[in-house]
Amino acid sequence: MKTLTIYIAFLFASTLLFLNRYSDLYINNSITHFILLIIASITLILILGQVFGKLKTVKSRLLTVLIVVFVCFIQSFLTWGGDWKTQTILYRNLTNDNNTIEFQMRGDRFSFGYKKRVINRLKLFPGFDWTTDIDTNKINHKQWKKLNLYVNEMKFASN
Incomplete structure (x- = not known):
């Protein structure tokens, strides 16, 4: 049962991350994205440890989890470009309130501008x-x- 849970968690988290990367699905919360990255990474390491007969002690598993969390944090910090923030909701669909056309901006971490x-x-x-x-x-x-609803999620100063 424990092994099945690890496989399901890996499949779920990695599928969402792949869809976020290679389709129009967008994870709009960086914390959610980071948690999914950690779950996918840790479960992959645990699956590989099980396949190769490693990580048999609690101490080795805990150390491995801590290393994976640290590496994921460093990777996220260096590659994350920022979340897209809605500045203006231009249009709303008449039949579906969850469907909007929006103007969004994202601040780049290592360059100037948006x-x-x-x-x-x-x-x-x-x-x-x-x-x-x-x-x-x-x-x-x-x-x-x-x-033309001004949302200002980037928190720019207004005149």
Whole structure:
């Protein structure tokens, strides 16, 4: 039962991370992303330790978990570019309130300035969105209500 739980946790966490990386699924919370990375890494190491007959003592497992958490933290710190933050909700879908077109910005960690994008954001559940790039000139205005709601998640000073 314990082994099955480890396999399920690895499958769940790694699938979400792969979908975040290689599809339009977006994990919009850096803490959630970090926790999934730690779960996937630790369960992979435990599975490999079981396959190769290593990590038999509690002390070796605990030390391995601490090392994996430290390495994941360093990796996340060095590669994380920042979360996309909504500045303005441009449109809201008339049939689905969880579907919006938003202007978002992200501050780059090691360079000056911001990246910008306009996306179609479908909120799946807390922490997870389905985002696609969209051209606002080509949308069907019969399906969208124009909002121009200034959200300012980047917390810029307003005049």
